[in-house]
Amino acid sequence: QVRLVESGGGFVQAGGSLRLSCAASGIVFRINDMGWYRQAPGKQREMVARITRSGRTKYADSVLGRFTISRDNDKSTVDLQMNGLKPEDTAVYFCYANLIASSTECWGQGTQVTVSS
Numbered sequence: 001q002v003r004l005v006e007s008g009g010g011f012v013q014a015g016g017s018l019r020l021s022c023a024a025s026g027i028v029f030r031i032n033d034m035g036w037y038r039q040a041p042g043k044q045r046e047m048v049a050r051i052t053r054s055g056r057t058k059y060a061d062s063v064l065g066r067f068t069i070s071r072d073n074d075k076s077t078v079d080l081q082m083n084g085l086k087p088e089d090t091a092v093y094f095c096y097a098n099l100i101a102s103s104t105e106c107w108g109q110g111t112q113v114t115v116s117s
Helices: none
Strands: 002-007 010-013 018-026 031-039 046-051 057-059 067-072 077-082 091-099 105-107 111-116
Touching: 002 091, 002 105, 018 031, 018 091, 018 111, 031 067, 031 077, 046 067, 046 077, 057 067, 077 091
Parallel strands: 010 111
Antiparallel strands: 002 018, 018 077, 031 046, 031 091, 046 057, 067 077, 091 105, 091 111
C-alpha cells in the first residue's frame, strides 16, 4: 500500500506560520488525491485542504486565504503552508491520500500543531 509520514508540526504563537510536509512511499504511482485533515480534542476529524494529481485544490472555509497546499508528484510529497495561525487551528494534522480506482484511503500518523494566543 502507501505509507505517509508527516513532519513540521510544532508550537507557534498566534499570527505565526508553520509548514507541514508529508512524504509518501510504497505504491505511489497509484496515488490520486492527497491532502491534510485535522482533529482537535473532542471534535471530529475535518478536511483542511486537498489537491488532485493535476493540482486542483479545495480548502475548508476556515483556512481559505491563510493556508496553501502544494504537491510534487515526482517526489510524492504534499505540503501545507500555514500562515496567520489562530488558536482554533490547534489540532493533530493528518496527511491523507486515496488511490486510483480504489476506495482505499491512507493516513499518516499525525503531527501536532499548537497555536498559543
